Amino acid sequence: MTAADQDWRNGALGTRVRVALWLRDEVGVGNTFSRAALRAAITGAEQVDRRMRDLRPAGWVIRTNLDKPSLRPEQLYLEKVGAPVWERKHRGAGLRQISAKTRRDVYARDQYLCRRCGIGAAEAYPDEPGSTARLTLGRMSPGGTGSAVDAEELMTLCARCDESTEDTAGARVGLAEVWRQIEALPDHLQRELLGWMAADARVMTPVERAWGLYRQLPTGQRDATQQSLRDLLKS
Structure with missing residues (x-):
């Protein structure tokens, strides 16, 4: 193994490896750091926070203010x-393998919509102009071993929701704002929301399911589908 293979600045290394090396060399056991510092160091890579979380199943212990109040x-x-x-022999430690079939099955089951915020693939975030959603898979229960993953253990998430799944401190809304929105709902919608909470899943309407599938089409086919629907409604 060369020195470059253990240099977190080496952009040719995988993001999880670079994060691990940065933590080892720049932070060190017994010290604190911030996500902002991590992102600033590991540039040119996607989902840096998630790659850091992926170290935990490999035996890395990284505490947040939720389990270390100080x-x-x-x-x-x-x-x-x-x-x-x-090290090559440890490269896959803690990673859980997802087969292509499982990935397809989970996306189809979830109607190609994020299970947390409901956004569809390539759909714009209302609160982030110019930013669009990219769908990925997240675990129902974070952690686990290096064994294969079943569809029942996974759910469809957009990359933004996946980043904040284990990061309550980085949540984009607070409890007071969430409760204000819930209180403002009429009774029948509050009951519907309670059902979603109990199931830990949003029950999608037929139009939402159709929307999720429509968002999977290439741009040209989406345009053709939109025109076909206009023609249908005119007839």
């Missing part, structure tokens, strides 16, 4: 370095 909301604490994922 930390500020923006701080994290490196308590333990786990498997040396920069």
Whole structure:
């Protein structure tokens, strides 16, 4: 193994490996860091926060203010370095393998919509002009081993919701705002929402299911489908 293979600045390395090396070399066990510092260091890579979380099943212990109250909301604490994922024999430690069929099945089951916010693929975020959703898969229960993953353990998430799944400190809304929105709903919608909460899943209407499928079409086919629907409604 060359020195470049253990340099977190090496953009040719995988993001999880770079994150692990940065934590080992720049933070060190027993020290705190922030997500902002991590993102600033590991540039040119996607989903840096998620790759950091992927170290936990490999034995890395990274605490947040949720389980270490002395930390500020923006701080994290490196308590333990786990498997040396920069070494080839440990490269897959803690990673769970998802087959192409399982991936397709989960997307289809969830109607190609994010299970948390309901956004569809390539749909614009209302609160982030110019930013569009990219769908990925998240775990129902974070963590686990390196074994294969079944569809029942997975759910469709947009990349933004997946980043914040285990990051309450980084949530984009607070409890007070959520409750204000819930209180403003009429009774029948509050009951419907309670059902979603109990099932931990949104019950989608037929039009929402059709929308999720429509968003999977290439742009040209979406345009043709839109025109076909206009023609249908005129007839």
